[in-house]
Amino acid sequence: MGTIDRSEGQRAFGSDPAGYHDARPAYPEKIFDILRQRCGLRPHCRTFEIGAGTGLCTQRLLEFGASPLVAVESDERLADFLVRTFGASAPALDVRTATFESVDLPLSGFDLGTSASAFHWLDETKSLSKIARVLREGGWWAMWWNLFFDGSRTDEFHKATHTVLASLDLGPYQGSDGSPSFALDTNTRIANLRAVKAFENIQVETISWTVLFDTARVLRLYSTFSPITRLTPEHRKRLLGELGHIADQQFGGQVELAITTPIYTAQRRSENS
Numbered sequence: 001m002g003t004i005d006r007s008e009g010q011r012a013f014g015s016d017p018a019g020y021h022d023a024r025p026a027y028p029e030k031i032f033d034i035l036r037q038r039c040g041l042r043p044h045c046r047t048f049e050i051g052a053g054t055g056l057c058t059q060r061l062l063e064f065g066a067s068p069l070v071a072v073e074s075d076e077r078l079a080d081f082l083v084r085t086f087g088a089s090a091p092a093l094d095v096r097t098a099t100f101e102s103v104d105l106p107l108s109g110f111d112l113g114t115s116a117s118a119f120h121w122l123d124e125t126k127s128l129s130k131i132a133r134v135l136r137e138g139g140w141w142a143m144w145w146n147l148f149f150d151g152s153r154t155d156e157f158h159k160a161t162h163t164v165l166a167s168l169d170l171g172p173y174q175g176s177d178g179s180p181s182f183a184l185d186t187n188t189r190i191a192n193l194r195a196v197k198a199f200e201n202i203q204v205e206t207i208s209w210t211v212l213f214d215t216a217r218v219l220r221l222y223s224t225f226s227p228i229t230r231l232t233p234e235h236r237k238r239l240l241g242e243l244g245h246i247a248d249q250q251f252g253g254q255v256e257l258a259i260t261t262p263i264y265t266a267q268r269r270s271e272n273s
């Protein structure tokens with residue numbers, strides 16, 4: 001078992017953008033309720049998105065009126081997919097092909113910053129400091145993840161496939177047991193937000209939900225996970241075949257997956273507060 005470094009992870013999903021976009025479930029509607037009710041997402045809200053990927057979040061931000069929306073995506077293949085998918089119909093969208101650490105953004109230029117299922121691939125301390133600089137006073141930062149894991153309840157498919165997946169490499173978002181420890185380590189995430197000394201009103205909420213996928217959809221989903229995308233084609237085919245066999249034989253081709261979506265929000269502190 002090895003580890004996946006951040007630079008590799010930032011390019012782990014670009015080989016098949018359309019497949020990724022089709023396989024991944026949308027984010028819960030409550031995420032966007034929080035962004036609108038707490039974080040000021042509304043028409044003409046100046047917004048940046050870190051790690052926009054294929055636009056699963058980008059589309060909803062545009063629908064709720066984010067403008068301009070600067071979508072920062074380091075993988076040129078994913079950035080191209082964003083432009084092809086949304087560019088013609090979304091004049092508010094400005095796609096920047098760059099890492100967040102290197103992209104040039106105006107100081108105090110944004111009302112809202114977001115990152116959906118991507119922030120674990122960044123240098124957290126440096127990125128939070130930059131986020132604080134580019135948000136206006138009173139602006140909001142929000143980061144969240146769809147995690148195909150829920151430690152509070154038994155996920156039978158996760159349990160049944162543990163042995164098959166146990167030898168996969170780990171990313172920076174995972175603990176030694178394979179669980180998504182980065183997003184669920186609320187104490188550390190909140191402590192690091194506080195350490196920047198630029199945020200207040202820090203909150204975290206966790207949304208638990210489920211999806212029911214047939215075997216084909218389950219395999220499309222798992223084929224987008226970074227520890228699986230980096231396998232050789234032969235190894236990947238064999239592993240997905242084992243997962244498919246379990247889904248068909250033990251679950252009748254209908255798999256209920258438990259998903260946890262933690263969301264962290266923080267407000268840019270006023271210099272006078």
